[in-house]
Amino acid sequence: MTEMRFLRQEEKDSLAQLFNNAYRVGLETARKWADRAGEPRTLVVPEPGRLASCINMLPFEMVFGGQSVAMGGIGGVATWADCQGKGYAGALMHRSVEIMHEQGYLVSALYPFSFRYYRKFGWESCGDRITYEGFRQSDLRRGEDSRLVRASRGAEDATLFVAAYDRQAAERYNGLMVRSHESWAARLNTLAEAGGHAYLIEEDDQPTGYFLCDHPQDSGGHIGLRIRDFATNTPRAMRAMTMFLATLPANVETITLQTAAHPTIFEAFLEPTVRKLLAPGFQFRVLDVCGAVAARGYNSAARQGFTVHITDEHGPWNTGAYEFDFGGGRGEAKRLPEGVATDFSWSIQQFSQVFTGYRDMVQQHAAGLFDAPSAATAAVVRDAFCDRPTHLMDFF
Template structure:
């Protein structure tokens, strides 16, 4: 058994496995494009007798956390042949991927799970929930005239990205997008864009949407001002003769749309989306922007992480009045009598990324130790809504 990069001359075998596992077919043009864009250093395979039996890809990305940018390794394309499943090969690949990401300096890792329970075993935890709305035409809000205009099918990525980055920085977990990501992973040849410009000509909101089978499908509804929200809603409502409903996805879990509608009794669903994991506890804690306080803070936490042993142990964290931390790994044989918190890496990930609050985790028994310490963490870890709208 050997784990190594999948070479370019082995790409065809990798594509065969991907197409079988994810049940799709590539035509010759798509295979050629995949070959032209292939980066062997990101693709890892487990080989047995020189035969590829399992694979995954690590995509170097960046995400926002409390307004700062953190390095993240996106795990995708995890697959194995059915005759080799439940043999532990994917487990070995995931542990290898954690080592690779740690060696590369990536602090976080995100993925989209085929099974939440499976990836929880390796330390990933839920990243975000988004709201899905179904609004039938009879529930559309009244059309309002606002100063400004909406332009359809705007293809200027720089304009879209300026709006997106101002929006994304207000959430935890949102991806930092570059131009190639917009082209490759966000914009769709079959979809439409619509941008709201205010009276000064400044772009302050956009939509990504499609129209299919008399349904208007909105993948991203992004706005920086209430004026932009109203202007974009009026644009959507003007489709009332063409569609029977609007289906919104990727709406933040704390969104208040129903409150703004004349009749808030619309279809609503919370959809868990994406999983996240801390790759390196020490690096993340040292870079994490804790809330400034009048007094310095000190706490200890014991973290269990079977699959990334460099995170295992009792960590001592000192935070100064500016919210900057000094982090050290204690000798577990030394017992100084200080009380400490304790949890596994998935719980710690959910807490620092913001999917769950420390006191919530303490009440659930996932974070154990003195409740006073959990309360202190509630004070120094700012609440921030998580949101992840991308797929890889």
């Protein structure tokens, strides 16, 4: 059996060595990562003279249905190259599910190096992204709404960024992280120190959006502009952002914009033929079925319920039969006696996709991919969970 325990304070240099071996980032960066690690976040596999493998469990909150849900983020999974294949990372992944459940986290998310690897432990793809790649200012529509954009004044504007971001998290998407005023101030300062720029969109002196830009250079020294973090809470705010991008100076040679797969923004372009990359963004799993269903918000029109059997190999406390009920914008999952017949069965991976709103079960049923007793039952599932598209902009 693999020995696992929490990181000890005196082992941070050993952890930095592990990070550097796994990620090849250099010891300076690896030591910064190690400085942020520690109990009860960092679980390690010790070997004589070193740490062979590790995993970090990070405390966050995600928003689903307009309500915050406690989320354990998985990051910094690392194993020495000569320890690959010994099962260390797999043992840590299995144990992390138990620990996060014990610590009160209801859901978990991660950015995978391999989707099929983390799928084995219950995480599943729950959010797609479109990256509009390498377009030019001349590809975008121009207009007077670009005048709604102004450069940020830095941390003093943090309250306005919070307002624009929180509105998007509450009303438009499932899966966005809760960001505090302090984290926004730090984010704006870090962006500025790295040479990036932040912009606010204001209508009638109220913040209706923002976008954060960094400026990567390719191997030939060509300067680009990249946006991976933005909010546009009105149609005019979206036009303001894209029309402002159309006015950028000629020394910005290419523009890249990353956003959720839905809704698309083809109307911002003169021709919808710019290069687009559609790819899954992150993986997600429910850690506590009853707790997550109770914490999430729902559309007030969601009514009725259904019964389902859920199987979770790495979280056996979740395995069993449930009755789901919805009403008044709230939901409940009640355990049923074993052996009770249910409307259908899900793996924890399938339920996690449903929980986020990523899977429209009416479409799945129509395509023969969801074994519900009727289209009406599939519609009950859709009406409860498929309330917003999924999106995650924070990297961890």
